[in-house]
Amino acid sequence: MTAMAKTAATNSTVLELRNLITEFVTQRGTFRAVDDVSLELHAGKTLCVVGESGSGKSVMSRSILQIVDPPGRVTGGQALLHRHRTARGSDFDETIDLLQLDPKSKAIRNLRGRDIAMIFQEPMSSLSPVHRIGDQVGEAIRLHEAVSKKEARERTLELLRKVEIPNPGKAIDQFPFEFSGGMRQRAMIAMALACNPTVLIADEPTTALDVTIQAEILDLIRSIQDESDMAVMFITHDMGVVAEIADEIAVMRFGKVVETGDVYEIFEKPQHPYTQRLLNSVRELDHPSARRLEMRETRAIGEPILVSDGITKVFGSGKRWFGGEVKGFKAVNTANLELRKGENLGVVGESGSGKTTLGRCLQRVYEVTDGRVLYTNEAGQERDIAGLTEDQLAEPWRDIRTVFQDPFSSLNPRMTIGQIIGEPLVVEGKLTGQQIRDRVHELLELVGLPASAYMRYPHAFSGGQRQRVSIARAIAPNPRVIIADEATSALDVSIRTQVLDLLLDLQKRFDLSFILISHDIAVIRYFCDRIAVMYRGQIVETGDTETVCQKPQHAYTQSLLSAVPVADPRVRGQKQRVRYQEAT
Amino acid sequence: MPMNSKTETDPRALVQSPQDFASQWSLIWIAFRRHRLAMTGAIIVLMLYVVAAFSEFLAPFNPNATSAADVYHPPQMIRFIDRHDDGGWSVRPHVRSLTAERDKFTLKTTYIVNPDEKIYLQFFGKGDPYRLWGVIPMDRHFLTTADPSERFYMFGADRLGRDMLSRTIYGTRISMSIGLVGVTLSLALGLILGGVSGFYGGRVDMIIQRIVELVISLPTIPIWLGMSAALPQDWSPLTRYFAITVILSLVAWTELARVVRGRFLALRTEDFVTAARLDGCSRKRVIFRHMMPSMVSHIIASVTLAIPVMIIAETSLSFLGLGLTPPIISWGVLLKEAQNVRSIAQAPWLFIPGGAVFLAVLALNFLGDGLRDAADPYAQDTHQ
Numbered sequence: 001m002t003a004m005a006k007t008a009a010t011n012s013t014v015l016e017l018r019n020l021i022t023e024f025v026t027q028r029g030t031f032r033a034v035d036d037v038s039l040e041l042h043a044g045k046t047l048c049v050v051g052e053s054g055s056g057k058s059v060m061s062r063s064i065l066q067i068v069d070p071p072g073r074v075t076g077g078q079a080l081l082h083r084h085r086t087a088r089g090s091d092f093d094e095t096i097d098l099l100q101l102d103p104k105s106k107a108i109r110n111l112r113g114r115d116i117a118m119i120f121q122e123p124m125s126s127l128s129p130v131h132r133i134g135d136q137v138g139e140a141i142r143l144h145e146a147v148s149k150k151e152a153r154e155r156t157l158e159l160l161r162k163v164e165i166p167n168p169g170k171a172i173d174q175f176p177f178e179f180s181g182g183m184r185q186r187a188m189i190a191m192a193l194a195c196n197p198t199v200l201i202a203d204e205p206t207t208a209l210d211v212t213i214q215a216e217i218l219d220l221i222r223s224i225q226d227e228s229d230m231a232v233m234f235i236t237h238d239m240g241v242v243a244e245i246a247d248e249i250a251v252m253r254f255g256k257v258v259e260t261g262d263v264y265e266i267f268e269k270p271q272h273p274y275t276q277r278l279l280n281s282v283r284e285l286d287h288p289s290a291r292r293l294e295m296r297e298t299r300a301i302g303e304p305i306l307v308s309d310g311i312t313k314v315f316g317s318g319k320r321w322f323g324g325e326v327k328g329f330k331a332v333n334t335a336n337l338e339l340r341k342g343e344n345l346g347v348v349g350e351s352g353s354g355k356t357t358l359g360r361c362l363q364r365v366y367e368v369t370d371g372r373v374l375y376t377n378e379a380g381q382e383r384d385i386a387g388l389t390e391d392q393l394a395e396p397w398r399d400i401r402t403v404f405q406d407p408f409s410s411l412n413p414r415m416t417i418g419q420i421i422g423e424p425l426v427v428e429g430k431l432t433g434q435q436i437r438d439r440v441h442e443l444l445e446l447v448g449l450p451a452s453a454y455m456r457y458p459h460a461f462s463g464g465q466r467q468r469v470s471i472a473r474a475i476a477p478n479p480r481v482i483i484a485d486e487a488t489s490a491l492d493v494s495i496r497t498q499v500l501d502l503l504l505d506l507q508k509r510f511d512l513s514f515i516l517i518s519h520d521i522a523v524i525r526y527f528c529d530r531i532a533v534m535y536r537g538q539i540v541e542t543g544d545t546e547t548v549c550q551k552p553q554h555a556y557t558q559s560l561l562s563a564v565p566v567a568d569p570r571v572r573g574q575k576q577r578v579r580y581q582e583a584t
Numbered sequence: 585m586p587m588n589s590k591t592e593t594d595p596r597a598l599v600q601s602p603q604d605f606a607s608q609w610s611l612i613w614i615a616f617r618r619h620r621l622a623m624t625g626a627i628i629v630l631m632l633y634v635v636a637a638f639s640e641f642l643a644p645f646n647p648n649a650t651s652a653a654d655v656y657h658p659p660q661m662i663r664f665i666d667r668h669d670d671g672g673w674s675v676r677p678h679v680r681s682l683t684a685e686r687d688k689f690t691l692k693t694t695y696i697v698n699p700d701e702k703i704y705l706q707f708f709g710k711g712d713p714y715r716l717w718g719v720i721p722m723d724r725h726f727l728t729t730a731d732p733s734e735r736f737y738m739f740g741a742d743r744l745g746r747d748m749l750s751r752t753i754y755g756t757r758i759s760m761s762i763g764l765v766g767v768t769l770s771l772a773l774g775l776i777l778g779g780v781s782g783f784y785g786g787r788v789d790m791i792i793q794r795i796v797e798l799v800i801s802l803p804t805i806p807i808w809l810g811m812s813a814a815l816p817q818d819w820s821p822l823t824r825y826f827a828i829t830v831i832l833s834l835v836a837w838t839e840l841a842r843v844v845r846g847r848f849l850a851l852r853t854e855d856f857v858t859a860a861r862l863d864g865c866s867r868k869r870v871i872f873r874h875m876m877p878s879m880v881s882h883i884i885a886s887v888t889l890a891i892p893v894m895i896i897a898e899t900s901l902s903f904l905g906l907g908l909t910p911p912i913i914s915w916g917v918l919l920k921e922a923q924n925v926r927s928i929a930q931a932p933w934l935f936i937p938g939g940a941v942f943l944a945v946l947a948l949n950f951l952g953d954g955l956r957d958a959a960d961p962y963a964q965d966t967h968q
Contacts, residue, residue, distance in 0.1 A: 363862070404859065405855075412859075413856075414877040427866075473859070
């Protein structure tokens with residue numbers, strides 16, 4: 001380990017940002033996305049940059065290699081790469097200011113990918129869909145080093161092996177679409193490692209992945225770092241991931257770094273009020289909400305109100321033109337589930353597990369292939385709504401409402417907030433125009449939005465505010481059941497608890513029952529009384545939330561829970577990871 | 585009830601704009617106004633339609649009035665400063681008179697400037713009587729000769745001594761309106777078939793899309809030729825005009841049908857459309873209240889881009905002699921005059937209607953491009 005010896009002897013800072021400023025010049029003025037940021041990256045260490053959406057952490061990382069999308073421009077500061085302190089560097093002092101280089105020059109292209117490599121959030125769009133994995137990784141090598149094709153291929157094989165892609169001999173000739181999300185991200189990492197970079201910038205590399213795969217990718221990055229003494233800048237919004245991987249932390253807010261420090265220091269003694277709040281909201285989640293427990297004391301959970309009796313949903317099946325049947329995809333496979341009155345039921349599972357489909361079947365947005373959906377209405381009559389037509393569903397749809405995942409696409413951009421919230425009332429046709437207006441104002445107040453929102457359009461609101469609009473629309477016709485499909489996933493952590501608390505307050509007031517669909521165990525633990533775990537279309541385990549979270553019975557639940565990162569750096573590495581292999 | 589919705593505002597945030605209250609249309613307008621090329625296009629298109637609307641008033645002469653003495657009269661430049669013989673000057677629009685001289689040997693006519701004679705022009709002067717829009721009898725013209733017996737030729741004259749400026753102005757009306765009428769027809773077809781195709785999907789979609797492909801794969805020019813050749817020769821020019829627009833739109837609806845279908849497919853899966861269904865909206869309300877507003881802007885953009893195609897199609901058909909025929913005046917009919925080599929050599933100004941086609945098509949394309957870019961104002965506002 002000569003590299004180790006070299007860096008340990010002296011200063012180990014390999015990349016240094018000094019007063020970095022990046023601005024976006026728009027019609028409406030100059031927007032300073034990165035405001036006077038100074039950071040240091042040390043060889044062999046991981047610096048986690050944390051911050052909520054829009055805090056400028058991504059732009060900051062892109063500024064280093066000058067790949068900010070126009071109209072963004074680096075307008076000040078320095079980004080010093082101390083090459084002499086790296087394994088590749090020579091003995092004499094060689095410091096390069098990356099920001100002095102022309103963004104299109106050969107000099108900076110030489111550094112990109114060789115000294116500093118990047119991996120991005122979305123592995124599907126960062127890989128070229130028309131080239132084989134091997135060619136893409138090989139190109140990264142051949143761009144920077146004069147090696148033959150054959151040699152590059154051998155090195156590629158080795159890299160694929162290093163990132164633990166199974167059967168690299170076969171994978172090298174496959175296309176990205178043949179890979180799963182986790183495999184694609186591994187291939188991206190292989191590409192980034194192609195030239196043994198000194199610095200790896202990872203921009204939310206695990207955000208698009210399921211927790212079990214996220215845990216594996218984090219393991220991989222850590223093990224590679226141990227081997228190669230690489231400095232990693234890891235950008236994330238997830239404090240759990242931070243606790244898992246960071247050596248140092250930089251907290252960003254509104255384009256500025258508000259706090260930097262050692263991982264233990266920040267987690268245990270956060271100085272800046274924003275960091276404190278951020279950590280508090282993270283810690284608050286992951287525990288049962290006090291508000292909910294208090295509510296349950298006074299109000300008991302009632303009889304089943306919405307029951308899924310063996311629901312099966314198959315997509316894309318049907319007859320072909322010339323006879324023969326197309327076998328569809330079974331998204332939900334005989335799911336049995338019941339929601340009781342006044343209860344919060346959580347449905348958890350990874351992407352593609354069928355949890356959203358189940359929710360939509362329960363609401364009968366989708367036709368149900370098989371099974372019954374039993375809904376007990378206010379008068380206590382139980383009714384199977386699986387076979388109803390759209391016209392007959394009008395009444396159950398007033399009782400069972402939805403809060404959608406994406407606060408951007410779920411509100412019609414062409415209607416004002418008042419129109420959006422009032423729509424179910426207008427369609428129902430029972431109230432006069434003035435009554436509807438009054439009701440909408442009442443609803444706006446209930447969800448904590450100003451009355452001035454009435455005349456505005458959705459684009460004037462932030463994600464959290466939009467989700468409040470979505471909630472107001474859901475409760476407008478006085479429903480009894482609300483299905484919230486990943487209602488908080490698109491929101492920042494600090495806003496997440498706010499929205500969940502709002503839902504709990506509404507539950508207290510209007511005696512609602514909730515089904516919360518989420519991939520995030522922490523959110524479910526905070527909000528839900530009972531939990532159902534889905535895996536590949538099947539409900540593998542149901543039970544009381546705390547019981548399931550503490551003593552999971554099914555092997556899949558165990559693996560899921562063991563993969564969830566805990567927001568405490570002290571427990572790092574202590575948890576035993578369980579991997580779940582489905583019996584075939 | 586505790587509503588801790590108070591969040592700190594981003595100190596970097598730019599000043600809140602009135603766009604918060606802006607509706608879809610005002611956002612489109614804001615985005616469109618930034619598009620300079622499209623704004624220029626919009627102004628030119630507007631001017632062309634003004635010309636089309638008031639062509640009788642704007643044209644100096646009756647477009648069918650011939651003058652045997654002015655065959656292939658070249659264009660004249662309008663001068664505003666009138667120099668008197670005594671050295672003084674005044675502002676008075678006029679043109680220099682040209683006299684025809686015939687070469688004794690070659691019999692070629694050449695026009696020579698007659699320095700002594702000036703033809704004075706007058707704004708809002710009296711000229712050939714006409715009926716505005718076929719109804720209001722008038723005889724004032726925007727610009728005509730002070731002496732009604734004299735003539736001037738800004739764009740020259742054709743082989744019968746007819747004023748090309750007047751003819752081009754009259755041609756604007758037919759050429760620009762055939763685009764509108766044709767597009768209206770194909771829009772109706774495209775909206776219905778595309779909408780049905782996109783909304784219902786499945787087998788209906790299959791069949792309609794195959795029909796669209798069939799129509800697209802037909803070679804258009806021979807089809808136009810064949811269809812217009814099949815029109816009875818004894819039809820009146822006006823009937824022919826309508827028949828031609830129908831023929832043009834029968835081929836042009838496919839593009840619009842695809843745009844509409846695509847928008848429907850894209851919107852059908854949007855969460856807010858599902859939300860509208862769950863709000864209890866009827867199918868009709870979902871389409872017209874929730875989906876249509878998001879499509880209108882895109883449809884307007886594609887309509888704007890379809891008009892120039894129509895104009896070009898009419899021009900080419902008429903140029904080939906199978907579209908409109910005299911006495912109807914359209915740019916294509918006028919260009920038919922410029923079909924032979926003789927006219928190129930002797931009277932290049934017969935191509936001026938081609939310039940009008942060029943201008944109209946270019947302006948409409950710029951306008952359509954700008955509209956298409958502005959149609960989705962939310963797509964551009966990502967960097968706020």
